[in-house]
Amino acid sequence: YSSYYGSGALGGVLEAVPRAFDGTTAELGWESQGDANYQMVGLDLTGWSLGLARRASDGTETPDGLYLPSQFEQYSAAVRKPWTLASGLEVDLLLAPSWGDDIGKPNQRYPARVTTYPEERHLVGRVAIRRPGVWHLDLYAHPNSLDTENSRSTERSLVKNQAIDFGFNLQRELTLPASFAARVGLDYFGRQGVQATETITDLTAGTTEEMTTLDGSETDLAAYGSVRRSFGAVAAEVGGRLTWIGQANTGAATTDDTAATGFLGLSMPVGKGVELVANAGTGFRFPGLSERYFSGATG
Numbered sequence: 001y002s003s004y005y006g007s008g009a010l011g012g013v014l015e016a017v018p019r020a021f022d023g024t025t026a027e028l029g030w031e032s033q034g035d036a037n038y039q040m041v042g043l044d045l046t047g048w049s050l051g052l053a054r055r056a057s058d059g060t061e062t063p064d065g066l067y068l069p070s071q072f073e074q075y076s077a078a079v080r081k082p083w084t085l086a087s088g089l090e091v092d093l094l095l096a097p098s099w100g101d102d103i104g105k106p107n108q109r110y111p112a113r114v115t116t117y118p119e120e121r122h123l124v125g126r127v128a129i130r131r132p133g134v135w136h137l138d139l140y141a142h143p144n145s146l147d148t149e150n151s152r153s154t155e156r157s158l159v160k161n162q163a164i165d166f167g168f169n170l171q172r173e174l175t176l177p178a179s180f181a182a183r184v185g186l187d188y189f190g191r192q193g194v195q196a197t198e199t200i201t202d203l204t205a206g207t208t209e210e211m212t213t214l215d216g217s218e219t220d221l222a223a224y225g226s227v228r229r230s231f232g233a234v235a236a237e238v239g240g241r242l243t244w245i246g247q248a249n250t251g252a253a254t255t256d257d258t259a260a261t262g263f264l265g266l267s268m269p270v271g272k273g274v275e276l277v278a279n280a281g282t283g284f285r286f287p288g289l290s291e292r293y294f295s296g297a298t299g
Contacts, residue, residue, distance in 0.1 A: 002261045002283040003224055003241040006187060010285045018078035018096055020049040034060040034070060051078040059104060069104035069114065092128040105299050114151040115299045118158075121145045134173055141166040148299050156201045157297040159213070163194040167220075176227075184225040187243075191218040194289055198296040213296035216249035216289045237265045245286050249293040259284040 001009040021042035029038045036057035043050045056073040076098035083091040103117035122144045130136040142165040150157045171185035196214035201207070226239025240262035248254045263281030270276050 002285075003226070003239050003263050003281065004185075006189075006220065006222055006241070006243060007245070007259070007284055007286045010283045018080060018094065019051060020080050020082075021051060022049075031057075034058045047081060049078070049080040053077070067110075068106040069110060069116070070106050072100055072103040074098065074100040074103075088131060090128075090130045090132065092126075092130075094124070094126045094128075096122075096124040098122045112152065116149050116151075117299070118147045118149055119145070120147070136169075136171055138169045140168070148297070150297050150299070154202065154204050156203060157198060158201075159196055159198045159296050159298075161196045161214075164192050166190050166192075179230050181228040181230075182226065185223070187220070187222040187224070189218075189220040191216075191289065194218070196290075196294060196296060200297075211296075212250075214249065214290065214294045215251075216247065216293055218248075218289050219246045220244070220286075234266070234268045236267075237263075239263055243284075243286075247289055247292060249289070252293055255292065257286060259286070 001011075001013050005013050019042065021044050023042075023044050025040075025042040027038070027040040030036070034057040036055075038053065038055040040051065040053040042052075053076050054074070055076075057071055059071045060068045062068060077096065079093075079095040081093045085091065098120075099122070100120040101118065103120060105115040105117065107113060107115055122142065124140070124142050126138060126140040128136065128138050143163075144165070145160070145162040148159045148161070167187070167189035169185060169187050171183055174182040174184065176182055194214060194216045195212065197210065198213050199208060199210045202209075220243060222241055222243035224239065224241035226237055228235060228237040240260065242258070242260050244256065244258050246254065246256040261282045261284050263279060265277070265279040265281075267275055267277045
């Protein structure tokens with residue numbers, strides 16, 4: 001997975017694709033635990049798919065009666081529109097905003113320490129352009145923000161985080177002899193405007209202190225590829241990835257790093273719908289901006 005998807009995929013990959021609606025759909029749901037509930041409506045608007053949802057919950061309790069401050073309220077949407085151009089290109093547009101309020105976080109020190117996320121905002125946008133079986137290009141952007149509040153009897157800390165993530169993935173299938181299949185790709189990922197500002201209020205003295213705990217940026221650039229060969233019913237595949245990362249933070253030294261990873265796989269059917277698969281590979285994971293530079297309070 002690290003070879004195809006990069007540093008963050010060391011433990012695997014999960015792809016979540018919003019549902020596309022080809023008609024009108026509505027759903028309601030309720031759970032007794034926390035009085036949790038949700039409402040959803042999906043619409044087909046002349047080829048545009050629109051989904052709207054709301055989810056909410058009060059705090060809950062453990063089986064032995066311990067209160068869990070797990071309340072939240074979340075609104076989300078998904079707008080999607082596909083096109084097939086006269087040239088044969090397929091284009092897919094996706095917009096997925098979401099916002100959450102008063103998100104509680106249970107912890108063992110509650111109520112001596114109360115942790116909440118007062119606001120969380122996301123907007124995921126993607127444009128996918130494909131020529132099936134030949135190449136595809138994905139362009140994406142993700143502005144986001146998150147507030148974290150920690151309250152104790154004598155002190156309250158509020159950390160405001162914001163960032164803009166963006167990038168692209170370009171992948172091409174190569175034409176090779178019939179028993180071979182290959183693909184090569186280029187990945188770019190950037191994080192800009194990454195800022196974390198912490199405000200600490202001393203409830204006893206009535207004083208407030210504000211500080212910037214993170215003001216950074218990150219750039220990742222990678223090339224990858226793989227070759228697969230079939231030997232009758234048996235197939236072998238080999239591939240690798242080379243990644244460069246650069247990170248910066250105001251007042252700290254700029255850092256950069258390079259890593260390479262590779263893999264080898266073998267698959268063989270053993271009859272009656274059973275296949276034997278063996279893989280060997282290397283992996284890597286770079287530290288994130290927060291791990292390298294952030295020094296404030298967390299949830």
